[in-house]
Amino acid sequence: MEKKILVVDDEEVIRNMLQEFLSKNGYEVRLAESAETALDILKRESFMVMFLDLKLPGISGIELCRKIRKDNDVGIIYAFTGYTDLFGLIECRRAGFDDYFTKPVKLELILQAAQDAFAKLERWNVDEYDLT
Amino acid sequence: MKEKSKSKAQLIDELSSLRQLVLQLQESITERESAEEELRRSEEWYRSVFENALIGIFQSTPEGRFIRVNPAVAKMYGYNSPDEMIAKITDVAKQHYVDPLKRNLFKNILDEQGHVEDFQIEIFRTDGSRILISVNARTVYENDGGVLYYEGYQTDITEHNLLENMIRERERRYRHLVENSGDVVYTTDLRGIFTYFNPAAERVTGYAVSQLFGKHFHSIVRKDYHERLDKFYEKQILERTPTTYHEFPIVARDGEKKWLGQQVQLIFEQGNVVGFQATARDITDRLRAEEEQHRREILSAIVETAGMVCHELNQPLQAISGHAEMLSINLGKEHPENGRVNIMAEQLARIAGITKKLMRITKHETRSYVDETKIIDLDKSAS
Numbered sequence: 001m002e003k004k005i006l007v008v009d010d011e012e013v014i015r016n017m018l019q020e021f022l023s024k025n026g027y028e029v030r031l032a033e034s035a036e037t038a039l040d041i042l043k044r045e046s047f048m049v050m051f052l053d054l055k056l057p058g059i060s061g062i063e064l065c066r067k068i069r070k071d072n073d074v075g076i077i078y079a080f081t082g083y084t085d086l087f088g089l090i091e092c093r094r095a096g097f098d099d100y101f102t103k104p105v106k107l108e109l110i111l112q113a114a115q116d117a118f119a120k121l122e123r124w125n126v127d128e129y130d131l132t
Numbered sequence: 133m134k135e136k137s138k139s140k141a142q143l144i145d146e147l148s149s150l151r152q153l154v155l156q157l158q159e160s161i162t163e164r165e166s167a168e169e170e171l172r173r174s175e176e177w178y179r180s181v182f183e184n185a186l187i188g189i190f191q192s193t194p195e196g197r198f199i200r201v202n203p204a205v206a207k208m209y210g211y212n213s214p215d216e217m218i219a220k221i222t223d224v225a226k227q228h229y230v231d232p233l234k235r236n237l238f239k240n241i242l243d244e245q246g247h248v249e250d251f252q253i254e255i256f257r258t259d260g261s262r263i264l265i266s267v268n269a270r271t272v273y274e275n276d277g278g279v280l281y282y283e284g285y286q287t288d289i290t291e292h293n294l295l296e297n298m299i300r301e302r303e304r305r306y307r308h309l310v311e312n313s314g315d316v317v318y319t320t321d322l323r324g325i326f327t328y329f330n331p332a333a334e335r336v337t338g339y340a341v342s343q344l345f346g347k348h349f350h351s352i353v354r355k356d357y358h359e360r361l362d363k364f365y366e367k368q369i370l371e372r373t374p375t376t377y378h379e380f381p382i383v384a385r386d387g388e389k390k391w392l393g394q395q396v397q398l399i400f401e402q403g404n405v406v407g408f409q410a411t412a413r414d415i416t417d418r419l420r421a422e423e424e425q426h427r428r429e430i431l432s433a434i435v436e437t438a439g440m441v442c443h444e445l446n447q448p449l450q451a452i453s454g455h456a457e458m459l460s461i462n463l464g465k466e467h468p469e470n471g472r473v474n475i476m477a478e479q480l481a482r483i484a485g486i487t488k489k490l491m492r493i494t495k496h497e498t499r500s501y502v503d504e505t506k507i508i509d510l511d512k513s514a515s
Contacts, residue, residue, distance in 0.1 A: 013451040021458055055443060082443035082450075083491055102491070103446035104453040104484050 001048070001127050003118060006041065008032045008064065009053040009080065018051065021107050027114060035059035039067065047075065048126060049117045051110070054081040054092075054100075062095045069096035074126060076117035080105070188265075191272075191283040194239055196223040199281055208265065208288050210258030230254040230262060242271045242282055252289070263290045316392070316412040322405060324349045324365075336392070336414050338385030354381040354389065365396065369405050374398060379415065390416045431496045434508065438490040445487050453480040489514040 005027050009015045012033070019029040030045065032038035035056050050068070054061035065077055079092050079100035092100050099113065138146075182189055188205030192198045198205075198221055201214045209228060211217035221227055225235030234253055241248045247270040254264050269284025310317050310330050316337075319328040325348055329341045337344070337352050344351070350358050357380045368376050379393045394412035398405050460473045489510050497512035 011447050011451065014447070014454070017451060017454045017458070021454070080450075082446035083439045085491060102488070104449040104480065107454050107457045 001118065001121060002028065004028045004030065004045070004047055004049070005114060006030050006032065006038065006047040006050040008035065008038045008051070008056065008061070010034065010056050011053075014053075018107075018110070022111070022114060025111055025114075035061070035064035035067075038064060042068065042071075046072075048072075048121055049114060050075065050077045052077060052079055052097075054079055054084075054088075062091060065092075065095040065097055074121075074124070076120065078113055078117075185285075188286040189284075190286065191281050192224065193281050194279050196225050196235065197221060198224070205286065208257075208263065208286070209255065210261075228255045228257075230256060238267070242269060243279065246271045248284075263288050264293050265289065313411075314413075316394075316414075317410070318412070319399065319407055319409045320349055321407045322369075324408075327407065336384070336390065336412075337382065338388075352382045352384075354383055357381060365408070368396065368398065372398065372405070379419075390414055391419050427496060431493075434496060434513075435493055438493050442487045442490050445483070449480060449484055449487070453477065453484070456480060486510070 003026060005022055007015055007018050007022075007029055008031075009018070010033050015031045015033065019031055022029045030041055030047070032041055036058055038052075039059075052061040052064055056064070059067075061079060061081075065079070068075070068077065076098050077096060079097045080103055081088065081092075081100060082103050084092075084100070084102055089100065098117075101109065101113070182202050185202055185204055188208050189202045190198060190205050191200040198218045201217055203214055206212070206214045206217040209217055209221075211220070225232040229235055231254065238248065238251055238253070241251065247268075249268050251267045251269070252264055253267060254262055256262055265286045266289045267284060267286040269282045271282055272280045274280045313330060313332055316333045317328075317330040318326055318333060320326055325346060326344050329344050331341070333344065334340055339352070349361075353361060361378070361380055364376070364378055367373075375395055375397050377393065377395050379391060381389055381391050384390055391414070392412040393415040394410050396408050396410045399407040399409050456473055456477045460470055460477065463470045463473065492514040493508075493510075494515040495513045497509040498506040499509040499512075501507045
């Protein structure tokens with residue numbers, strides 16, 4: 001399975017940092033600064049692991065997740081948020097996120113999440129099906 | 133011969149006497165005519181009064197016939213003339229009284245006391261309408277002591293009675309309203325001594341009306357408000373402000389603190405202020421609700437601000453802490469500068485801890501900072 005990750009965050013510093021860190025750990029990373037760009041990329045490429053920031057300009061991370069889930073029920077989607085409460089957690093779960101992380105989050109934890117996601121996909125034999 | 137023998141002087145004297153007699157006779161006739169004229173005028177005056185009086189004047193027999201009535205009585209009963217009334221009424225109780233038995237009471241009083249005052253009788257007029265009359269009468273006796281007739285006067289008090297009933301009914305209604313009002317209604321004299329208290333006062337203050345009557349209104353007001361209230365109402369008197377509204381705390385009998393919102397009107401007598409009339413409402417619950425609402429609004433503003441601060445701070449924190457983590461990895465654990473990176477990471481974690489607490493704010497608790505300044509107590513405010 002291709003170890004491709006899509007990172008959507010409007011903060012360039014954070015996008016680049018995650019790309020550098022995840023790349024160093026063997027992942028292929030695509031970046032999008034908005035939901036609209038992410039949706040464009042998703043039209044051309046398939047991703048099974050995604051990190052989405054909730055607070056995005058234009059379409060929000062929640063709405064982006066809902067849109068992705070219309071075509072992709074299996075992929076692992078993680079949320080990043082600068083602020084959250086119980087209501088935010090419930091909304092994330094309803095939108096289809098698998099987990100979420102409140103910033104600032106340790107890179108170590110992000111790496112662990114990425115590894116867990118791919119391990120899970122391997123276990124599910126996702127490669128054997130055409131899910132896109 | 134004898135006459136002839138009278139002297140001339142004697143004849144003159146006799147003639148003079150005769151003249152005197154004639155003059156006296158003439159004076160007597162004039163006086164009598166004058167007295168008759170006076171009597172005639174007097175009778176005319178009484179007749180005019182009788183005929184034109186606005187009140188009814190009557191004479192009636194114990195059996196219920198009228199001997200004499202003036203036009204006012206005839207008009208009251210609905211007859212065209214006194215003669216018609218006298219002719220047609222043979223038993224006034226049967227023909228005109230709404231309650232014929234009342235005639236017996238009327239006669240009994242007159243027979244026993246000789247007079248009756250403001251005896252009220254409801255009668256049917258000839259057109260069937262009902263009026264209320266007030267009768268003042270006396271008994272006229274025969275020489276042997278038997279009743280000759282009754283005489284007196286009567287007035288139509290229907291409208292007066294209606295007005296009185298209306299006023300009485302209005303008073304009753306107002307009293308009912310005041311006595312059953314959920315609001316406290318009270319009056320005081322100019323010194324502030326209670327002169328009236330409605331039952332709602334008992335419910336609100338816990339004191340019986342009898343316990344408050346005659347006491348100064350200070351007796352229920354919280355002490356720290358005495359001076360403030362005195363000044364407020366002194367100003368109302370001084371400026372003769374007809375109505376004011378003020379809110380103040382009271383202490384109920386059981387010690388419970390309550391707040392009243394009251395409207396106070398000045399009571400005037402002949403242009404002078406003689407007291408106060410107040411309508412007060414227990415606004416404790418309303419104030420508590422307002423306070424709660426205010427508290428919620430403050431908390432909501434705090435939570436919103438905290439959310440904004442968290443979001444704005446956590447973005448750069450993520451970038452810094454991520455890079456610090458990467459730097460630490462790149463340098464390796466043994467590198468001499470790694471200690472500094474770790475210190476940076478610890479301090480960043482400390483800031484992250486603060487933003488996490490901000491995200492958990494559910495209460496508005498403060499602590500003293502410098503002088504009078506207060507700041508949010510983050511540990512107590514975050515759940």
